[in-house]
Amino acid sequence: MTERHETATTCAYCGTGCGLIIETENDQIVRVRGDKSAPVNKGQTCIKGALGYHYIHSEDRLTVPLIKKAGEFTEASWEEALSFIADKLTGIKQQFGPDAFSMFACARTTNEANFATQKFTRAVMGSNNIDGCNRT
Amino acid sequence: MTKAADQHLQIAVGSDIALMNGMIKIIIENGWYDERFLTRSAINFNDLKAQTAEYPLEKVAKITGLEEKDIFAAAETFAKADRAMIAYTLGITEHHCGVNNVFDIANLSLLTGHIGREGTGIMPLRGQNNVQGAGDMGCLPNMLTGAVPVSDDAYRNKIESLWNVTLNPNPGRTQTSVLEQMESGAMKSLYVIGENPLVADVHKNHTTELFKNLDFLVVQDLFLTETAEIADVVLPAKGWAESDGTYTNTDRRIQRVRPAVPAPGKALDDWEILCRLSTKMGYPMHYADAGAIWEEVRMIADHLYGGISHARLDNQGSIQYPCPHEDHPGTTLLHTEFHDSRGKTAPFTPVTYTAPVELPDSEYPLTLTTGRRYEPYNTNTQTRYYPDTVKRKQTEETADIHPLTAEELGIEDGEYVSVASRRGEVTVKARLTEEVQTDLVFMSFHWREVPTNVLTIDEFDPISGTAEYKACAIRIDKLRQ
Numbered sequence: 212m213t214e215r216h217e218t219a220t221t222c223a224y225c226g227t228g229c230g231l232i233i234e235t236e237n238d239q240i241v242r243v244r245g246d247k248s249a250p251v252n253k254g255q256t257c258i259k260g261a262l263g264y265h266y267i268h269s270e271d272r273l274t275v276p277l278i279k280k281a282g283e284f285t286e287a288s289w290e291e292a293l294s295f296i297a298d299k300l301t302g303i304k305q306q307f308g309p310d311a312f313s314m315f316a317c318a319r320t321t322n323e324a325n326f327a328t329q330k331f332t333r334a335v336m337g338s339n340n341i342d343g344c345n346r347t
Numbered sequence: 348m349t350k351a352a353d354q355h356l357q358i359a360v361g362s363d364i365a366l367m368n369g370m371i372k373i374i375i376e377n378g379w380y381d382e383r384f385l386t387r388s389a390i391n392f393n394d395l396k397a398q399t400a401e402y403p404l405e406k407v408a409k410i411t412g413l414e415e416k417d418i419f420a421a422a423e424t425f426a427k428a429d430r431a432m433i434a435y436t437l438g439i440t441e442h443h444c445g446v447n448n449v450f451d452i453a454n455l456s457l458l459t460g461h462i463g464r465e466g467t468g469i470m471p472l473r474g475q476n477n478v479q480g481a482g483d484m485g486c487l488p489n490m491l492t493g494a495v496p497v498s499d500d501a502y503r504n505k506i507e508s509l510w511n512v513t514l515n516p517n518p519g520r521t522q523t524s525v526l527e528q529m530e531s532g533a534m535k536s537l538y539v540i541g542e543n544p545l546v547a548d549v550h551k552n553h554t555t556e557l558f559k560n561l562d563f564l565v566v567q568d569l570f571l572t573e574t575a576e577i578a579d580v581v582l583p584a585k586g587w588a589e590s591d592g593t594y595t596n597t598d599r600r601i602q603r604v605r606p607a608v609p610a611p612g613k614a615l616d617d618w619e620i621l622c623r624l625s626t627k628m629g630y631p632m633h634y635a636d637a638g639a640i641w642e643e644v645r646m647i648a649d650h651l652y653g654g655i656s657h658a659r660l661d662n663q664g665s666i667q668y669p670c671p672h673e674d675h676p677g678t679t680l681l682h683t684e685f686h687d688s689r690g691k692t693a694p695f696t697p698v699t700y701t702a703p704v705e706l707p708d709s710e711y712p713l714t715l716t717t718g719r720r721y722e723p724y725n726t727n728t729q730t731r732y733y734p735d736t737v738k739r740k741q742t743e744e745t746a747d748i749h750p751l752t753a754e755e756l757g758i759e760d761g762e763y764v765s766v767a768s769r770r771g772e773v774t775v776k777a778r779l780t781e782e783v784q785t786d787l788v789f790m791s792f793h794w795r796e797v798p799t800n801v802l803t804i805d806e807f808d809p810i811s812g813t814a815e816y817k818a819c820a821i822r823i824d825k826l827r828q
């Protein structure tokens with residue numbers, strides 16, 4: 212028999228922030244249910260929270276960095292992709308200054324990722340041009 | 348929502364200020380406001396009174412399309428309630444006058460003293476799970492981590508010495524203003540994380556041109572979105588159920604998110620990608636895990652998160668900030684100082700009603716308002732993967748039209764029609780419903796097959812930079828056979 216694991220987490224869709232329990236088997240999500248002990252939703256969810264997880268295991272997920280060469284995406288290693296970006300951004304910063312760069316941050320990723328995003332923008336690029344989709 | 352309501356005020360799109368000013372006038376005239384609260388805690392009352400005097404019931408009824416008695420009843424119920432709260436979402440903010448709409452909500456709450464006590468207050472319902480957290484972390488052009496302005500010298504200096512860099516003290520550009528800079532060619536490079544602005548933003552055809560104008564575009568996402576397709580480099584990121592960390596919900600509650608499954612292929616955490624890139628660019632950024640990043644957040648913004656560690660969240664569940672130290676229980680209620688000896692005061696900000704920028708005319712006689720539907724999420728890059736076994740109300744976009752309007756146009760339920768504005772045109776299935784008013788059409792932007800934002804107008808609130816997604820003029824025609 213395959214073993215079932217449970218992970219307590221928070222819904223990634225809307226700002227209500229319902230507590231969810233992810234049930235997994237063999238590293239696959241098999242079910243998501245509301246967390247009865249969560250103060251926000253006490254076990255309830257909407258359709259997105261309980262059934263909107265299938266994208267995670269989709270075949271269409273990006274799995275490797277892609278660099279566009281002559282109009283076509285080609286697969287690249289992290290080393291290659293990040294060196295390429297580092298060169299480009301350094302060049303743009305030197306030639307046009309920090310304000311020629313801007314960052315569209317993500318209102319759905321974690322606080323920790325967002326902290327790193329703004330630290331990169333401010334400390335490395337020297338720019339305050341950072342904004343999220345919090346205006347829409 | 349309206350089914351659960353005692354009263355449903357179906358106002359004309361964009362007439363919120365007229366309604367609220369009308370209600371404020373009624374409340375003032377009938378003396379239904381909290382006199383004691385007002386004299387102690389509010390400033391500018393006379394200005395508010397003078398401004399709203401110009402909104403007599405008759406005029407408000409005309410602008411909003413409501414019955415006079417309903418407006419009066421709403422004002423009375425709200426003012427006399429022991430506890431009342433205003434919850435709002437994008438119907439308030441996605442207008443050229445979005446900020447003024449919010450000011451008027453604050454006016455109404457302050458006038459009636461419905462703020463700073465349990466069961467009262469103003470609640471902007473946030474669309475994305477972590478839009479609150481992203482802003483609090485400093486993903487805003489004018490705010491540093493901990494919601495302190497970039498112009499605050501002492502706070503900025505503290506971060507500068509921690510990071511060993513000099514930070515720019517001037518606010519940066521909002522997304523809207525970045526788009527303008529892309530138009531003029533001054534903006535050379537853009538890094539987009541987990542967003543699909545080509546589909547989500549107003550006046551889509553124009554936005555696509557602007558993106559193609561960039562010298563260098565990086566997109567970091569879970570999928571090859573429309574925006575990723577035109578990028579120079581695309582980076583695979585981990586998603587929910589794969590990442591570790593915290594989100595902040597709409598009522599300032601910090602909650603844990605935990606990995607349950609491994610990420611596909613070589614996908615990395617958003618933060619790890621940025622750390623590696625920083626290091627490559629000569630600024631080493633290394634963290635053992637998300638918990639280590641959070642410790643730095645706590646160190647910088649101790650006034651908000653000093654008492655919130657991952658360990659404490661794991662032990663006791665979620666905590667609402669501000670929570671400055673480990674013994675602090677967190678804060679469920681803000682603005683209580685309005686009611687006690689600390690004597691907080693706030694000014695009224697009277698505002699004027701302005702009609703939507705593009706009103707219907709003979710050429711484009713209908714109004715389009717856009718929004719979201721129940722099952723899909725934003726540009727549907729994730730919710731398109733519902734399995735077929737999940738019963739859904741809607742699996743393709745529709746133009747929701749009132750039966751009377753449809754009759755005038757000779758359109759039947761389920762028929763494909765052309766919807767056009769001054770900016771573009773889409774073909775979409777008509778859905779007849781009395782959920783919308785006559786001459787008003789509703790559409791969402793969830794399905795890429797029907798890119799609704801080719802229709803919407805690029806008019807923005809001058810302060811927030813939010814676009815007027817909620818109103819533009821359109822026409823609907825039968826498809827030529």
Ligand code: SF4
Pocket residue numbers: 222223224225226227228229252255256257258259260261
């Ligand atoms: S389950 Fe539904 S209501 Fe709850 S946070 Fe998720 S999307 Fe929002």
